[in-house]
Amino acid sequence: MAKEDPPAGTGAGPGNTTLSRGSYGETLRINEILRKETVGGILLLIVTVLALAWANSPVADSYFAIRDFEFGYEPWHLKLSVGEWAADGLLAIFFFLTGLELKREFIAGDLRRISRAIVPVAAAFGGVMVPAIFYVIVNLTSPETLRGWAIPTATDIAFALAVLAVISSHLPSALRIFLLTLAVMDDLIAIAIIAFFYSEDVELVYLLWMLLPLALFAFLAQKNPKFFGKRISAAWFILLPIGMVVWGLMHASGVHSTVAGVLLGFMIPVLRRKDGRAVTPRPNKPGLAEVFEHRFRPLSTGIAIPLFAFFSAGVVLGGVEGMIKAATDPVTIGIVAGLVLGKPIGIMATTWTLTKTTRANLDPNLKWVDILGVGVLAGVGFTVSLLVNDLSFAQGTEHNNHAKLGILAGSLISAIFATIILRIRNRHYRRIQEEEKVDSDEDGIPDVYEGR
Template sequence: MAAAPRTRPAFLGILPLPERNAVVRALRTETAGGLVLLAATVVALVWANTPWSGAYERIRDFRFGLPALGLDLSVGHWTSDGLLTVFFLVAGVELKRELVLGALRTPATAVLPVIAALCGMIVPVALYAATVTAGGGSLRGWAVPMATDIAFALAVLAVLGTHLPSALRAFLLTLAVVDDLGAILVVALFFTGGLNPAALGGAAACLVLLHLLQRFRVRGWWWYVPLGLVAWALTYHGGVHATVAGVAFGLILRTTRDEGESASPAERASHLLHPLSAGVAVPLFALFAAGVGISAAALEAVFTRPEPLGVVLGLVVGKTLGIFAGTYLAVRFTRARLNPELAWADVLALAVLAGIGFTVALLIGELAFPDPAAAEHVKAAVLTGSLTAALLAALLVRRRNGVYRRLYEEETRDEDRDGVPDAYQRTGAAES
């Protein structure tokens, strides 16, 4: 008897209900935070280009802290090394959730977004390297165009008033999570200096203690907050960018629920810290990182100097080509079946949208170019490339907005008002 033909896996089809609910919860905060981030960026740009720009620079460069502990930092430094650690902690939690419960938990579900994300990092780096090599520039900024800013991308979608189906949003979220992991590894491996083994050993001991606290189900913020602050300070003094401590904490927190638990430690931490990250930490970082003077000379430098031009091309062209080509090849390789309601134009729109690389790109730009003048040019390039990608993505998304809205309405319709969308009751996709 002939074997039944294997069902081709669906790509961008309807998500299982628990996964859909988790994505919706995660992205709701990101969307609101993205709008605050967008507002903070506009304020920074306007402020830095007014007669009050001197006040902006004085506030950004004002130093405070604990000199006795070697933590006398500027406001700008506190936002990038301090507040941004909260953002990376939440990113670590989200990465852990994806690895344990989400799209990255099995090779079959992980292969598509991982290949797409890897291609979306490799191609921008290659394009940047080719641009600066041809122009005789520096390779130091090779990692700047690697990462996608999910909050900024969702803010663009919110401004457009579009409703992407949850599968498209989940794919974009997974791309951003893998991008963040790549950026974290880049920061940890390539932007370290003057390593202090004793301090790093102390930070590692803090992480081991965190693991033990999680393993023995110890509860109470009075354990974890001081431990996190000590680990952060030791990482900073160890010569590794302090945000790495946040990622490590997020990855160690337990994601699965014990019997009788309403939420895991990772879920509780994300619930508490995600609004702080999206609504305070990232916007404040943007406020003091995106204040770039806009002038004819500055814009000319973006398109004439090899490093800024490489960043723009990496974000706008490299991200699009890398993610689209990687996704197409992965689908062909895995013989996945594209959701018949969607088209490859929708994947192209997501690939262009992923070219919005803001928060992590600005951070890596500051680390790669310590010279203020060079850093300003790279920041201007990040803003230019992200704005260009946002405008192009807006055109592509608006063309298909009618399709997205119809799919979103079908996916969320609940005529019997039982709390479970009708589509899941028809397909049986509500399995946990």
């Protein structure tokens, strides 16, 4: 007989259990972030459809004319097209929040403990390496396309959450946090890949000059209680111009300017109590990290990422003949294989190996099919994959267009497979969620989170 799912709430302690529940405060904070990202994911779906429709309409020329229109101050290396401003400028906001979120997780979040951080971090690396290997294997005999090896390595958390919203999944908090950590680590690894493998003709002088405003930004951010006094909410008026100088010098250096966003995010101080947990700011006295997140997350989710996606996702499909040609291109095949197969294999294999080698147990509320479902869902790649594509192949070229189709196709297939797996388990997930709401002693903390 098949084994029944264990009753919800029977997880072992976090010390010897893989993917056990975290603290209640951290769960609330992560759920709020995921709620905002879900809205952003739905917006991404809309702008992607609009971009595809416009790029394949009778007035397609106007779409590409807008995307390729250049403006800016050329002596400062800032005469860029609209599409380049979206990729180099607006995405820096997204990566700033990525750096800030990752720092908060490792400084004051549940991932400050190595025992909790090692699995999702290692799984993220597995989820990057295996898709890249799949792509390289497919393109091994095509040297001119090997440059795109990093395209299928990223997970788009907003799109993934939009899929969960559409299928009405009741994914437990432990799996949601696991998925978010995977996506954030993916983004950090991606920005490291961009910095080391996709930076050309680096101007060391500009890079060294960039360190001066970066150091000033870090100093003022770390000293903000004394420097800004009671008007901490006004800090961003001073720090933002300095951050823009850092971005400008990074762009002039030849290193992709989005790297500046991550570095600036790392400079923002994250406060924590003596027990290691994050300090919960009072509503009338937010910390600097909360101020920046409050100011920039809506800008990132509602404007920066959708605009980048709109100007990057537009690709001419070329009818049946064009689709067949794209389907036989090793670039397309490698990306689809990396997203659909490489992602879940890398995440699943790494998680299973770590669990077994450390003699830990998977939380009794979960099964390995749940990890597989999250791994498949992580194959929904979009924003960063499109960015790496534009760095790998020039816009408008055949390989660039085919890569976009591969990203869209691979993400769609991953979304469909993830829907099938997660919907099968949805009844069990609903039971876990109901258990996580029970508060018998009415102290404001659900029973399953007591003592965590």
